[in-house]
Amino acid sequence: MRVTVHVTRRPEIADPQGTTSSRALHDLGYGEVRSVRIDRTIHMEVDGDDSAAIRARVEEMCARLLANPVLEDYEVVVEP
């Protein structure tokens, strides 16, 4: 099954990559950009056909490795 994981930095935590990218966009003439945040999407192909079981395993993967709980939240989307 295809699984997509969205790992997002919690909004109250600074995102220097986003700020730097925003500045770069301004330098290129896109002054209308007010803010940029850069997050991460992880695409997975996982064996099995029980979506609930797969979801549980991937959430475990997120808690252990794919996301840093100090900084990030995650959302797991299992494709039907």
Add this chain to the structure above:
Amino acid sequence: MTIRAGVVVFPGTNCEHDTVQALRSLGAEAELVWHRDHDLSGLDGVVLPGGFAHGDYLRTGAIARFSPVMDAVRAFAGAGQPVIGICNGFQILLEAGLLPGAMLHNAGKYVCSYVHVRVEQSDTPFTGLCAKGQVLKIPIAHGEGNYYADPETVEALEAGRQVIFRYVTPQGEVSAEGNPNGSLNNIAGICNQARNVVGLMPHPERACESALGSADGKVVLESVVSALIARA
């Protein structure tokens, strides 16, 4: 008696030789420990050196924290023995939960230069020979040294005297000017509650010879060698 230090090598670590050299120049025995080894017996202290373990892929230190050696490092630290994480090593200790908090990208850019850090506490194995308030000129070379922890954790660190090194101006002032990467409260290095595990972003092993720019880092490694000899 001779102190034996283990310097852990992950795929992508690149500061292990400088670290071994610095320790040996202080009279300690130093050996490399491969990240798949799990035997730290006979070692008196462990260093997680700088570099780019696993290419910093996913998040810096995120994969290294699961290396087989880290179970042994955790037990070693749990037994109260000294562990120091330098730069990438500090990042690995954070991901492993052996120290609280996390690293963000630097507020500006990758910084490779000398900075000044102030020793905030001298009651850790790595600062025993330092005076509180002593300013050391040590180089940093990192893109992700912007220390972050949630407000409760930061408050606990400060109240518990767990901030060991702080970025300062050459005159020893804690200010934005003296902060190279945006680190919260100018934090450059911290210790755990038991005060035997220290992590810092600057590289003391690169400041052990004045001919190379500064010998201020020597005292950090000297402190632990001396503390271990006294303990023996």
